[in-house]
Amino acid sequence: MESEKEFLSGYKLSDYERPSVTTDVAAFMIRPQENDNYRRNPENKLSLLLIKRGRHPYKDMWALPGGFLQPDETIEDCALREISEETNVTPASIMPVGVFSEPGRDPRGWIISHAYASVISEDSVEQVGMDDASDAQWFDVDFDRTESGEHQLTLTCKDITLTALLTEESTRFGRTSFVIKDSGSLAFDHARIIATALSALRSAAKDYDTILDFLPEEFTLTAFQKVQETIMNVTFLPANFRRMVSSYVSETGGYKRGSGHRPAKLYRRSDRKTNS
Amino acid sequence: MESEKEFLSGYKLSDYERPSVTTDVAAFMIRPQENDNYRRNPENKLSLLLIKRGRHPYKDMWALPGGFLQPDETIEDCALREISEETNVTPASIMPVGVFSEPGRDPRGWIISHAYASVISEDSVEQVGMDDASDAQWFDVDFDRTESGEHQLTLTCKDITLTALLTEESTRFGRTSFVIKDSGSLAFDHARIIATALSALRSAAKDYDTILDFLPEEFTLTAFQKVQETIMNVTFLPANFRRMVSSYVSETGGYKRGSGHRPAKLYRRSDRKTNS
DNA sequence: CAAATAGTGTCTCTAAGACAATATCAC
DNA sequence: GTGATATTGTCTTAGAGACACTATTTG
Numbered sequence: 001m002e003s004e005k006e007f008l009s010g011y012k013l014s015d016y017e018r019p020s021v022t023t024d025v026a027a028f029m030i031r032p033q034e035n036d037n038y039r040r041n042p043e044n045k046l047s048l049l050l051i052k053r054g055r056h057p058y059k060d061m062w063a064l065p066g067g068f069l070q071p072d073e074t075i076e077d078c079a080l081r082e083i084s085e086e087t088n089v090t091p092a093s094i095m096p097v098g099v100f101s102e103p104g105r106d107p108r109g110w111i112i113s114h115a116y117a118s119v120i121s122e123d124s125v126e127q128v129g130m131d132d133a134s135d136a137q138w139f140d141v142d143f144d145r146t147e148s149g150e151h152q153l154t155l156t157c158k159d160i161t162l163t164a165l166l167t168e169e170s171t172r173f174g175r176t177s178f179v180i181k182d183s184g185s186l187a188f189d190h191a192r193i194i195a196t197a198l199s200a201l202r203s204a205a206k207d208y209d210t211i212l213d214f215l216p217e218e219f220t221l222t223a224f225q226k227v228q229e230t231i232m233n234v235t236f237l238p239a240n241f242r243r244m245v246s247s248y249v250s251e252t253g254g255y256k257r258g259s260g261h262r263p264a265k266l267y268r269r270s271d272r273k274t275n276s
Numbered sequence: 277m278e279s280e281k282e283f284l285s286g287y288k289l290s291d292y293e294r295p296s297v298t299t300d301v302a303a304f305m306i307r308p309q310e311n312d313n314y315r316r317n318p319e320n321k322l323s324l325l326l327i328k329r330g331r332h333p334y335k336d337m338w339a340l341p342g343g344f345l346q347p348d349e350t351i352e353d354c355a356l357r358e359i360s361e362e363t364n365v366t367p368a369s370i371m372p373v374g375v376f377s378e379p380g381r382d383p384r385g386w387i388i389s390h391a392y393a394s395v396i397s398e399d400s401v402e403q404v405g406m407d408d409a410s411d412a413q414w415f416d417v418d419f420d421r422t423e424s425g426e427h428q429l430t431l432t433c434k435d436i437t438l439t440a441l442l443t444e445e446s447t448r449f450g451r452t453s454f455v456i457k458d459s460g461s462l463a464f465d466h467a468r469i470i471a472t473a474l475s476a477l478r479s480a481a482k483d484y485d486t487i488l489d490f491l492p493e494e495f496t497l498t499a500f501q502k503v504q505e506t507i508m509n510v511t512f513l514p515a516n517f518r519r520m521v522s523s524y525v526s527e528t529g530g531y532k533r534g535s536g537h538r539p540a541k542l543y544r545r546s547d548r549k550t551n552s
Numbered sequence: 553c554a555a556a557t558a559g560t561g562t563c564t565c566t567a568a569g570a571c572a573a574t575a576t577c578a579c
Numbered sequence: 580g581t582g583a584t585a586t587t588g589t590c591t592t593a594g595a596g597a598c599a600c601t602a603t604t605t606g
Contacts, residue, residue, distance in 0.1 A: 016344045019297055019345065019347070020292060040582095069295065069377070070293075071379060072379055073379070076375075096375070098372065101349075101352075102350055103348055110347050112297065112351065172369055172371070172486075172489055173371050173372075173480055173483075174485075204450075210450075213448055236569090238585080239571080239587075242586075243567090244567095244568080257577075258577090258578075259577085259584075260577075260582085260584085261576080261577055261585075262584055263584090263585080264586090265585080317557070497559090498557080514557090515561085515598080516595065519595085533604075535556090535557075535605080536604075536606070537558075537603075538556080538557055538559080
């Protein structure tokens with residue numbers, strides 16, 4: 001009887017055709033808006049990192065950062081590497097959004113894409129700084145349902161506005177997937193990926209643990225609340241938010257001062273409740 | 277300037293090495309236990325479909341059904357096809373569990389696996405029937421945390437018992453991933469995939485919409501409740517369960533009779549609430 | 553009729569939401 | 580002190596859980 005070792009030494013994996021495997025990353029940031037009043041805390045907007053394509057196909061259109069999977073990394077490593085290459089920030093956490101594998105989705109051939117979403121803390125990106133003339137830019141995100149039941153995705157960066165139109169395809173396991181009706185200068189099927197990522201992120205943001213995955217080591221409760229509010233596009237009364245998250249966080253003893261008003265206690269994530 | 281069409285005609289996708297891409301499916305069934313009393317409704321156990329491997333590597337060990345992605349299908353089609361080939365049942369819905377892409381996870385070479393979980397309704401499988409001597413068998417599932425904090429996965433089918441030991445790796449986005457400490461006669465990293473799938477399924481089963489995705493067109497509320505209870509390994513008071521799901525279902529007008537007690541109304545899923 | 557599940561009504565109590573009031577800093 | 584946010588307390592109310600009770604079938 002043939003041993004496993006003998007079998008493997010003679011084994012060739014070439015019988016099947018193989019796809020190219022990529023990741024595409026929807027990297028979001030909670031971006032404070034410009035402010036007139038030095039005392040008032042800034043409003044926040046959700047923004048998304050896009051890259052202007054320098055070559056065919058979809059030359060000069062905007063796309064999610066992404067790249068090919070390498071043999072020495074996991075698919076999640078690959079996604080983290082792509083964010084890091086574009087922003088110089090490695091997020092603590094990255095959320096799988098879905099696998100996009102429709103035949104014909106990429107004109108270059110058989111390419112399946114693994115979509116991830118992440119929320120990067122504003123401070124870390126500030127430090128890196130980004131060139132205004134760069135191919136990589138942060139776009140403000142608007143994603144709403146129109147009266148006709150379609151969904152409109154609007155991405156704005158200074159004088160550039162990208163608008164895509166989509167319809168809901170199905171909702172399963174808390175995630176809605178979409179079909180593109182008008183791709184609006186977004187490359188590939190990336191309008192679809194962005195819409196799916198946004199829907200997945202909004203759904204996941206109901207869970208405080210998910211938000212905490214995206215926060216830095218130390219944070220104020222107001223920052224915590226703003227992240228959830230900005231992602232979900234809702235508002236909560238601070239008193240209630242604080243009560244809700246109280247079991248998820250503990251004080252570090254530190255304070256965040258110098259904002260022109262009462263300083264805020266700094267918190268860290270407290271030990272997670274074992275889920276039965 | 278080169279046009280997109282010209283570019284693509286000269287484009288070769290061969291610069292990058294490509295992995296083989298597979299799906300592995302954790303197909304669960306809610307299986308009624310044998311019963312002494314003709315009147316009493318049967319207890320239910322969660323069982324999982326495994327295939328005995330007929331060739332190397334891991335010859336004669338048990339593995340999840342799975343197969344290679346083909347160029348004319350999506351990754352989800354591929355997963356559905358695999359279930360269908362093994363059980364002759366195509367489930368309405370299939371839940372993505374994760375992508376397993378650690379270098380070296382498969383001795384045959386660079387192979388990344390897309391794991392899916394599904395719950396198949398008992399009736400449809402009953403009709404198909406399965407050979408006792410077949411390579412495909414349903415195993416009763418036990419998955420619990422030991423006092424030492426490890427997790428023990430026990431799969432039982434008649435006189436066969438497979439036992440794997442795992443530890444928690446991380447919990448993100450409502451899903452816990454595991455590391456194998458002892459694989460216990462399960463092929464590849466499938467102990468890990470099964471543990472992750474179970475954890476994802478239990479977490480997803482909190483949502484009634486998810487349970488409904490796995491139910492047949494018409495069902496009784498008791499059946500609905502049993503599916504949730506069996507997956508989550510908990511029990512609820514019928515009165516409360518009924519109140520909770522009342523907005524998710526509507527009566528068909530039909531009844532399920534002949535069980536030795538009061539007949540149960542049949543329900544179907546009612547129109548889904550638009551989420552915001 | 554007996555045994556079993558199907559299905560309803562209602563009490564209690566927790567916890568989410570609203571809102572008022574106080575605390576503390578930078579300028 | 581003024582203007583802003585930070586933080587705490589408490590009232591109200593919706594909803595989850597417990598439990599008692601009724602309804603309806605098959606053997």
